[in-house]
Amino acid sequence: MKAEQLYEALGGVDSRFLFESEKKRSKKPFIVGGLCAVVALTLVVSMLLGVAAVARTLNLADPFRMGFVLGAAMTSAPPKGIDSTQTIKHGTLYYKAEGENTLTLILEKTSFKKMDIHLAFSLNHDKRGTPTAYGGDRVLFSTSPLVRLLCENSISDGVTILINGKKRSSIPRMKGKYEIVIDFSDLAAAGYGTPYKMRLSPFYLLEYGADDEVIEEDYLGASIAYTHGEDEQGRPAFTMEVGKLTDRSYTYTGFEKLYFNCTNFPLEKVIYEGKALPKEMIGGKSYYLLDLSSAQRPEITQYLRLVFKKDALKKGEWVRLEMPVYYNGSEEEHKRMLYLNVSNINDSDYISPIIDYYDSLEDVPAGIRYPVPTVLPEVKDPYNPHFKLYSFERIKDYRNWEGRTVFVYGSGGAYYCTVTMNVTDSKENYDQVLVHNGITYYYRQEISISQRESLLYVYFMIDGENGRKIHCKILLAGSPLLGDLPWNNTEMTAEAFIKGIEIRENS
Amino acid sequence: MEDYKIIELYFARDERAISESSLKYGKYCFAVAQNILFSPEDAEECVNDTWLKGWQSMPPQRPSYLKLFFAKITRNLSFNKRKAQDSVKRGAGELPLAIEELSECLPAQGLVEEEVQARALQKALNRFLASLPQRERSIFLRRYFFTEPFPAIARRYRLKEANVRLILSRTRAKLKLFLEKEGYK
Structure with missing residues (x-):
């Protein structure tokens, strides 16, 4: 029966994984299955090329001595060793040096495409140190927002990555030259791998970009992802990846014209394919225009580089970029207001697309009323089993709730409370209690992460004078990537008698 | 029909939601159920129950991947059915x-x-x-x-x-x- 429990538990698997498994034959090379064959082939070739001599000098009896072999996912022939160069899809990789437990690479990145590097670990070896089985790879560092989760429970914990001398967890998205030092010292020193008795064996590169991926966002409308960094003059620069999702079959189509601007932080310029974008006026306001109408076959995804004025954005601060976006200019129904919260994180260059939209170009509405359906599910709030729960998914948005008053209408009248949000990057759930106008107000936050988005959920509960309670879920903002994040989002709910929620400006 | 439109039908309590779901994902869910139940009749029953469950779940849920949302429901219903039949270890499939x-x-x-x-x-x-x-x-x-x-x-x-x-x-x-x-x- 225990296996049945396991089988049953798999029924609650994260939908992202299921979605991922729906894809047929990915373009990505199959790592585990293909690895044995390719690495074996590579080993043979390497031996023929005299790498055996190198192996002798590496003392194969030491399980953490590292030889590296490029295999599996290579896009060109494997390098012949140190001081060789490999052409890869998005640039070149130069094998600069190999140390006791380090490997130094120079990556010349020539595009903004995403690029993941994987390390493969072999699990078992024969007495001569020849790999006999492979346990698959671990994402070592990646532009993927999932990287930290992927590294969790993995054997890559003892591996340090230095990119241009700084400890990092991801390859910067921007073009440029990067020195990458992969340091296995901690792994070796810790005698890591007791569960696996593993040995570092093949090092190989897997890279893939947006054009290789099935788009996984499922929301209709704009999809924008950002990466951030600095331009050559130290100004904050974001790379904006814009696509337009037109249906739910996870495909993008391009757009002809995209008008956008950032209304709350001044943009210095926007670069597209090396040139500054022009501006046009719409409704008395100035917008940058990305015009692809004359392009013969515009790429599905465009990369724009947003350069903000110096000191407009500061590292380590949360910012919210409010970006009105029009598609094709005149189509009212395609107007989108996009909000983005960005936290500059020192050790990550990837900011998840923390974007939502709504069908209005109005500024944050002063008053919104959300009716609550009368059909309520019987879901228990894990934090308070006395409450019946209802999901307020429909009110999710990324507006700034700060300083607004939330009115909650119920059969007993209206409750309200002033929202004071303290957005932090703490991964801990905690409760805060405020008392305002006789209303006790609690909030707790959770952070959720998925492949394409990282969301901060703020739950708040209002306890009225007559003892009636409501839970609401408000999706506030994006969050930095944190380890050990909850996978399952708790549905926050309201009791049945609640008729609606209204948000108003504070007077 | 696109998924989001189907979901909107559920939210609008429009019964076309079920026929559209069945039209689009009926075969898929049937395959999921059939893999577990190995009985076309039982699989069909679970698929029908899937739409009902979907009807009860939307709203409030607004699934990101409708297909997989249904797949999960079908799988879990099918597994429960299989357990109820007390044939987990003995059945075919x-x-x-x-x-x-x-x-x-x-x-x-x-x-x-x-x-x-x-x-x-x-x-x-x-x-x-x-x-x-x-x-x-x-x-x-x-x-x-x-x-x-x-x-x-x-x-x-x-x-x-x-x-x-x-x-x-x-x-x-x-x-x-x-x-x-x-x-x-």
Whole structure:
């Protein structure tokens, strides 16, 4: 029966994984299955090329001595060793040096495409140190927002990555030259791998970009992802990846014209394919225009580089970029207001697309009323089993709730409370209690992460004078990537008698 | 019809939601159920129940992946039905095989204690799956979520059946280690 429990538990698997498994034959090379064959082939070739001599000098009896072999996912022939160069899809990789437990690479990145590097670990070896089985790879560092989760429970914990001398967890998205030092010292020193008795064996590169991926966002409308960094003059620069999702079959189509601007932080310029974008006026306001109408076959995804004025954005601060976006200019129904919260994180260059939209170009509405359906599910709030729960998914948005008053209408009248949000990057759930106008107000936050988005959920509960309670879920903002994040989002709910929620400006 | 329109029908309490769901995902859900139940009649019944469950769940839920949302419902309904039939170990089809294979992942002694919350196990499994390479994870799920036979998985990923078996065997071994580390003894 225990296996049945396991089988049953798999029924609650994260939908992202299921979605991922729906894809047929990915373009990505199959790592585990293909690895044995390719690495074996590579080993043979390497031996023929005299790498055996190198192996002798590496003392194969030491399980953490590292030889590296490029295999599996290579896009060109494997390098012949140190001081060789490999052409890869998005640039070149130069094998600069190999140390006791380090490997130094120079990556010349020539595009903004995403690029993941994987390390493969072999699990078992024969007495001569020849790999006999492979346990698959671990994402070592990646532009993927999932990287930290992927590294969790993995054997890559003892591996340090230095990119241009700084400890990092991801390859910067921007073009440029990067020195990458992969340091296995901690792994070796810790005698890591007791569960696996593993040995570092093949090092190989897997890279893939947006054009290789099935788009996984499922929301209709704009999809924008950002990466951030600095331009050559130290100004904050974001790379904006814009696509337009037109249906739910996870495909993008391009757009002809995209008008956008950032209304709350001044943009210095926007670069597209090396040139500054022009501006046009719409409704008395100035917008940058990305015009692809004359392009013969515009790429599905465009990369724009947003350069903000110096000191407009500061590292380590949360910012919210409010970006009105029009598609094709005149189509009212395609107007989108996009909000983005960005936290500059020192050790990550990837900011998840923390974007939502709504069908209005109005500024944050002063008053919104959300009716609550009368059909309520019987879901228990894990934090308070006395409450019946209802999901307020429909009110999710990324507006700034700060300083607004939330009115909650119920059969007993209206409750309200002033929202004071303290957005932090703490991964801990905690409760805060405020008392305002006789209303006790609690909030707790959770952070959720998925492949394409990282969301901060703020739950708040209002306890009225007559003892009636409501839970609401408000999706506030994006969050930095944190380890050990909850996978399952708790549905926050309201009791049945609640008729609606209204948000108003504070007077 | 596009998924979001179907979802809107559910939210609008429009019964066309069910016919549209059935039209678009009926065959898919039937395949999911059939892999578990190995009985067309029972599978059909579970598929019908799936729409009902979907009707009850939307609103409030607004699934990101409607297809998989239905797949989960179908799978769980089918599994429950199969359990109710008390034929998990004896019936035909892929499910008994899949479950038997999964039993390797559990420690020989102690096993998963009954009081362990299914939710905790689910979270642990999600963590485990997150740690796997994508293809390995997908193959694992094709087998143990969708209960697909080996040849079907092999076709999907253009692999030999033996490769699929090998990959699954290794993944199960990893899962066993993982569960042991997580304290499932």
